[in-house]
Amino acid sequence: MVGRPVRASRGGDHFRDVLIVAGAILMAATLYLTFLYAPTDANLGVSQRIFYFHVPVAILSLLSVVVVAVASALHLFRKGERSDAVAYASAEVGFVFCTIAIVTGAIWAKPVWGVWWTWDPKLTLTLVLWFIYASYLMLRAFGPKGSQGARYGAVLALIGAIDAPIIYYAAELWRSTHPNLIIGPAAPGDALDPKMLVAVLVSLIAFAVLFVFLIIERYNLKKAETDVDEIFQYAA
């Protein structure tokens, strides 16, 4: 691996530029759709507008742990360094997204439910996911270095990813304060006003672009870190 250029190729740079420009435009569009285009909800009022940030970020934090698990499985099968770098990058970004999902959820819960937090199944399981991300990152930071640490992390990620589908279906499986599914494969078709649906889908794409961009940046950085580590090992 040593000797391979750390920076992405010219083609990679172009893709990076495309993501930055597309992300900026989509984020601006999301702000417009959230605050001006989407109608105010009949029951929840203006507080419902946080939905356009809370839900996309929450979906991506669930998706992220699945990415970590799939990349980890690939790493265990093929021992590839790249798949481990993808897993690690996705775990860091997922941790940030999961934190934002919990914080925006708390901000929304206070005016609507009357409390910042309650031990409802969906909320509790999301907190568990947050701890899974945290323990993965701590394991990678303080556990064994190199390929052994990568393998330990991979096993933790595979077990941790079980949480994602359970969180998604939590409000359907158990009695919950959290609303039932509004978007996604198991949601009823009429749960959302058509204009609200447009706003949340554009927001989801915008945050997905940001998500991919952050993972690519972190992936390149992780590869550079690994290269530097190897140089030090050879030198020692």
Added chain:
Amino acid sequence: MSINETDDIPEPSRMAHRIKVFVGLAVVIGALGFLVYTAFQSASVYFYTVSEIKEIGPTDEGRLVKVNGKLVQGSFVREDASTIARFTLVDTERPDTLSAVHDGVIPTDLFFNEHSEIILEGSYGDDGVFYSESILVKCPSKYVAAS
């Protein structure tokens, strides 16, 4: 220094070793998933319905339970010059009702909305009144534009 311990194992047994690891891993993951699911299913539910709490009867001393129902429109009365409020909840599916007392702030944004469900945490007294210590409003799972 060996970076990868499996490097010195010959090819066929390495494959068998991997298969064993993955079968083991699959069993562990499956078992954990099953345990999480069943543990949650059998654990006490997040809240009871009005009908259920009436069937269960008075709460043991020092225990708190949650009960979910809809506010009976017009039942809300605040005692003069105090923070004590009395109201009635009705089961979301059956006609059973439950009178409740709450001393404290009412989350007024959605408390009186006819689409909201209300979750009270407190104790169900021998006198058939639910003594609420905290109120949670469960909002509808549908978002519609205000007309």
